[in-house]
Amino acid sequence: MLTNSELKSQVDDIWDRLWSAGLSLPTDSIEQFSYLLFLKRLDDEENKREKQAKLRNKPFEPKIPKELRWSHWRNFEGAAILKHVRDEVFPWLRSLGNPKDKDKDTEAADSKTLEGSDNEQPLSSFVLYMQNAEFKISKAATLIEVCKIIDKMNIAEQNQDVQGDLYEYLLNKLSSAGRNGQFRTPRHIIRMMVEMIDPQPTERIGDLAAGTCGFLVNAYEYILEKHTNPEGLYDAEGNKHPIGDLLSEAERKFLKTEALTAYDNDAGMTMLRIGSMNLMLHGIEHPRFFLMDTLSKNFEAEKFLDVVLMNPPFTGKMDSDVNPALPDKCKKTELLFLYQILRSLEMGGRCAVIVPDGVMFGSSKQHQDIRKKLLEENRLDGVVSMPSGVFKPYAGVSTAVLMFTRGATSDRIWFYDMDHDGFSLDDKRQAVSENDIPDILECWKRRFDDDFNAQRERRKLEIKELLKPLKSQRLELERDIHRLKFEEAIAPEDDDSPRLALESAEQNLKELSEKIAPLQNEINRLNRQFWVDRALVKSNKYDLSASRYRVVEQDEVFYELPEITTGRMLKLESFIAAEVRELEQLLES
Template sequence: MRVITGELKNKVDRVWDAFWSGGISNPLEVIEQITYLLFIRRLDELQTTKERKARVTKQGLENPIFLQDTDHLRWSRFKGLGSPQAMYQVVSEEVFPFLRELGSDGSTYTAHMQDARFTIPTPSLLSRVVDMLDDIPMEERDTNGDLYEYLLGKLASAGVNGQFRTPRHIINLMVAMMAPGPEDSICDPACGTAGFLVAASEYVRKNHSTVLTDPAVRQHFSRGMFHGYDFDSTMLRIGSMNMLMHGIDSPDIRYRDSLSEGASEDTAKYSVILANPPFAGSLNYEETSKDLQRVVKTKKTELLFLALFLKLLKPGGRAAVIVPDGVLFGSSTAHKGIRKALVEDQKLDAVVKLPSGVFRPYAGVSTAVLVFTKTDSGGTDDVWFYDVRADGFSLDDKRNAVQANDLPDALNRWTLRTTTEHGRARTEQSFVVTKADIVAQSYDLSLSRYKEVVTDATEHRSPLEIIADIQDLEGQIAEGLEELRTMLK
């Protein structure tokens, strides 16, 4: 990922500090207020495009966003008002009510703005935020995306319900392992800030030029490829804006409790799932989809999400998802059942063990990436294991950049797993385990179960030899003391 630098970064930092000194100390609220203003500016840009088209075609304005009586609510109008106080009054008393009442423009964004609240406390702070955002060229996707990623990077505390941001470099590894293409339909059923969907869009854009040149492919890319669900309306707003800032016009970002009955309509709909679902503990049976309970009878959210992923995938669809270590070796009937289903009924491709410091400072939980393909007819012959010991950052709360980084090697070996990896010993950092061995271990998927540790044999001298050496040293000490006594007489 590129990073914003220089004057723009300094402006963002200064505005961020101003929010905090102004009494808004919740990072989510800061980003949410900036999101609303970015959306308001986006509406003005869209109106300007419509007006330009109307002038060129000599036809009337098609589906205008702002009418004559609301024209003064456009970004380009209120930013030019003479005083911060005047702008503050228009934005708080007119622009935000307008935003809440806005009709659909064919995207999912307007739906997420219906409960928009304006909480910027002072005219001077609003003026500073508007000035900062006005300096950003909206037509430059890279700058927009980098700005938003920088803002999201300031989410330095865990959210509710076990939510915390997945580090971008881990997301990129998982996306590259999936290698999505322009024909895929990609879903994250616990999308949060949409990090996986954004990374997948960047991967497809970089590796498949047809998304820019073929109109049909571009249409699918902008409106049909990316799907995300969350039950946190703030996250939906932020995730939607993250996608918009990265050049995805109309992603399907929707409110949904993914483990409830409501997910049934999307059965076998997606070809790729990328996710880091919340590990929130337990749910009531009554709140959980009966379809998922038929797959795995449990209250554990991490197991229910695995059942959900299998439900949402098309036959042949593939998934890379983060799970807590307990999923790999838990001894309950539900734990064993879901692992057996992955190995026997589907095609389990890989288990990538992550170091326990990957999610610091948010959480110290040990995790792994499970990679599997939905077949409903088995197909697991062997499973590839990789032990990530270093991810390019220190594994403490500071997470400073360091030299050691196994992720490039992990990706390279993943691409070669069907050839060179089968010959590697289980003492290596990556190796292949046969299905028969996994069955023999009651479907335990923890890497330590199969890793062979070789210790160098150490030869120890016999106790009698050691005693003889001690006696010899004692004799030398006695002789030295006698010489010293003689010298002092």
């Protein structure tokens, strides 16, 4: 989520300049911007490696020839910069990631490797998809100005997956943005899912609709961080630099060459190139990101993954070419992807996947069948219900995260009903203090810890006891306020005592509400985690809506006694009658 207004303005400026330079197709602008951003980030990564080498007193071995680095050619002037980037830098970029000893005679075999066969030195998907890439900026002045703006963005200083965020923002400029589920998953949601699924360095991790490969990048970083010596995880400025120094050589090689597999059906190659660049920038030298519609007949792989992390497209339909291994009467992509995930996982494999709320409670046979399959033939480990604003401004749909294990079973399902994700739930998505994600992660990791759960239950009882007198006092104040409002309405004009008493009571109620609010918020948070028996879910047609099972404690609401209300009505009626008589007397005089 790109929330920085200055960055947005700079992206808009780049967009306008590229359009003015003749790149009228939005996809062309996105690609050219991505190439330049990639070159800048490569240079930043080279600077970071050099800095890390100095901190560890190790020799620095550059990966990029000096004359091809952004910091070298960026200051060229006039036609020289255009010629250098077009004739020297871009050809090098197109071959980046290609093994040194490749020759043309082996490219066909390598292409097969991309479809899933094993090879010690596979051709990078980045190289494959960049073969037909073109550098389309034709004006030196445009290139110079765009590079200046990218420099001002200070990409290296941004604590986020900036390339994916910028692409998301650019995607919003397309007329089709947001359709068919084409919006990027917020990074903090990806991180939550990765941490909950806890991928290991020897596991095969995949995303069947990868987009910019955010899930795989985060899984890779998570594994590196978990296997980095804590003493060397942070630099002098407090910045995190996971290097995975505790990984064995075999684990490191597997992680960089075989562990991560991604698919996308973007026939225009834009997503495939950007996703491959994203993987390479994070240390995956030979990305395994394949052009493939994983719901189609052409996708034959099965039982080849240990972990699936993804946010598949929803609201789409498959009318033809559906893989025959999937249910033939099911057309909704959000349901088909769940079947395909199960087909792709090894027995015991784990998944965290985002689905729209319709999957959780849909009443059609197709909806009920997939939920039944998850509960009866596999182990549905957990459900995190997310608020509807998580994907704004691109979509307002309510979603949930399903976590399941293939081939196991369980009698209980863990639920968490998220209320806040750390950002406002409107289109602006500004950072806020309310954030359930830390509690979600702690509850998930300790969900089988009896002491932890008992402690939460005890705390709930303590809060209830603290709230009892406060809520009783609140009811009394509400009763007084009702009475004082009536007394103020019928009081003589020269009698201010009811008004003053009312103002005092309302102020007391405000202060009391401020005391109640933090306690109520805490008990609400403690109630967001709960367990549901599988038998109960089955009896409700496998409905997985958190709202169906979460116990919500209703506060006692103040209602005036009927006899008091009727008494006041009679008194008010007599008061009005007296006022009318007084008015009549004034008219007669």
